[in-house]
Every structure is written in C-alpha cells, then in structure tokens.
Amino acid sequence: MDDKFWNYGSWKYWVLLMGKILVVAGMAWALGWWDGRLMPAPNQLLAHWSRLGTDWPYTLVMALCGLASYLLLRLALWDQKFRCRVCVRRLRLPQAEGIYSSVLLGGTPYCEYVCTWGHGKLFVPELHLASSGKPMWTGYESLWDNLLRAEEAAVEK
Ligand SMILES: [Zn+2]
Known part of the structure; x- marks a missing residue:
C-alpha cells in the first residue's frame, strides 16, 4: 500500500x-x-x-x-x-470559493471544511459534473514534524 x-x-x-x-x-x-x-x-x-x-x-x-x-x-x-479522517470530529468552518456565474474565470465553485484541531481539510466541489472531481481529503502534517524538518534543513546548509 x-x-x-x-x-x-x-x-x-x-x-x-x-x-x-x-x-x-x-x-x-x-x-x-x-x-x-x-x-x-x-x-x-x-x-x-x-x-x-x-x-x-x-x-x-x-x-x-x-x-x-x-x-x-x-x-x-x-x-x-464530513468527519475528520484523523480524530473523527465533525469538520467545521465551511469556506465557499468560486462563483457560478464566472466558472471560466475563477474556476469551479467549491467548499472547504477544516478540522478545528488542524488535522486537515476536505475539498468538496459544488458543481457535480463528470470533470469536477470528487471530495478530497488533504491531511496536514504535525507542526512538530514541520519544525524538525525545517531544523534539519537549516543544519544541512
Ligand atoms: Zn481532526
């Protein structure tokens, strides 16, 4: 896998x-x-x-x-x-983007939901066409992982 x-x-x-x-x-x-x-x-x-x-x-x-x-x-x-894939809490703070009247200029409308504990976000397309895609989960890495990676990159330089 x-x-x-x-x-x-x-x-x-x-x-x-x-x-x-x-x-x-x-x-x-x-x-x-x-x-x-x-x-x-x-x-x-x-x-x-x-x-x-x-x-x-x-x-x-x-x-x-x-x-x-x-x-x-x-x-x-x-x-x-609409649940977080990590902590299984309900996803919150829906953020709508895009306008139906200007799909060609601004892209297809979509809505994003985030986990309030910072585990990731869910992308949900608002247009249900064959080409608009499926809901997609994007997991965020831990803040500590990012800090350790930044420190390793700084030490290597
Ligand atoms: Zn979560």
Whole structure:
C-alpha cells in the first residue's frame, strides 16, 4: 500500500463507519423482526406461503422499513463524509470559493471544511459534473514534524 491510502483515514474513522453500518443493519433487522411479530398472521389459506408478496399490509410495512433503513444508511454515510479522517470530529468552518456565474474565470465553485484541531481539510466541489472531481481529503502534517524538518534543513546548509 502506498502512503496515500494510509493517509486517507485513521483506524478510528473506519471503526466509526463500521459501527454505524452495524447499528443500521441491527435496526433494519429489528424493524423486520417487529414487523413479523406485530402484524396479524395471514389467513390459513396462505399459511405455507411466504408473507412477503402475499400479505400486502406486511409487504407494505416491510417496504417502509427497508426504505427507512436505506435512508438511515445514507444519513450515516453523509455524516461520515464530513468527519475528520484523523480524530473523527465533525469538520467545521465551511469556506465557499468560486462563483457560478464566472466558472471560466475563477474556476469551479467549491467548499472547504477544516478540522478545528488542524488535522486537515476536505475539498468538496459544488458543481457535480463528470470533470469536477470528487471530495478530497488533504491531511496536514504535525507542526512538530514541520519544525524538525525545517531544523534539519537549516543544519544541512
Ligand atoms: Zn481532526
């Protein structure tokens, strides 16, 4: 693996994402389980058939539970996108740049979010075109690393 992969996120970032996915999967399973317990049993004629597709109230509630689970998963992924890749805190201080009316002169509009603890920034393009790019995380190095590197460069001269 190259350094770029490891710079993308710390283990905390991925553990939080896996935790959110597990919670959403557990909630989806619980909703399905409750749906099976709370809905009245189908009539005896269809007792050996699967309830999904033959019992329309059960099928409707299961579809709504599936939709709610999908929306919860999307919410979890959206929230994860705006978290610091190092300390997993919410990114703050959105800074919008660029103007829609002068894309050719000033470049495409974008927004940058920063970690208030100085771990990095997230570049989010505002134009959603094929050429506008994806959100990109830029990690900052530690202040001490920069000072040590500057001291080594000064000693070498
Ligand atoms: Zn941070």
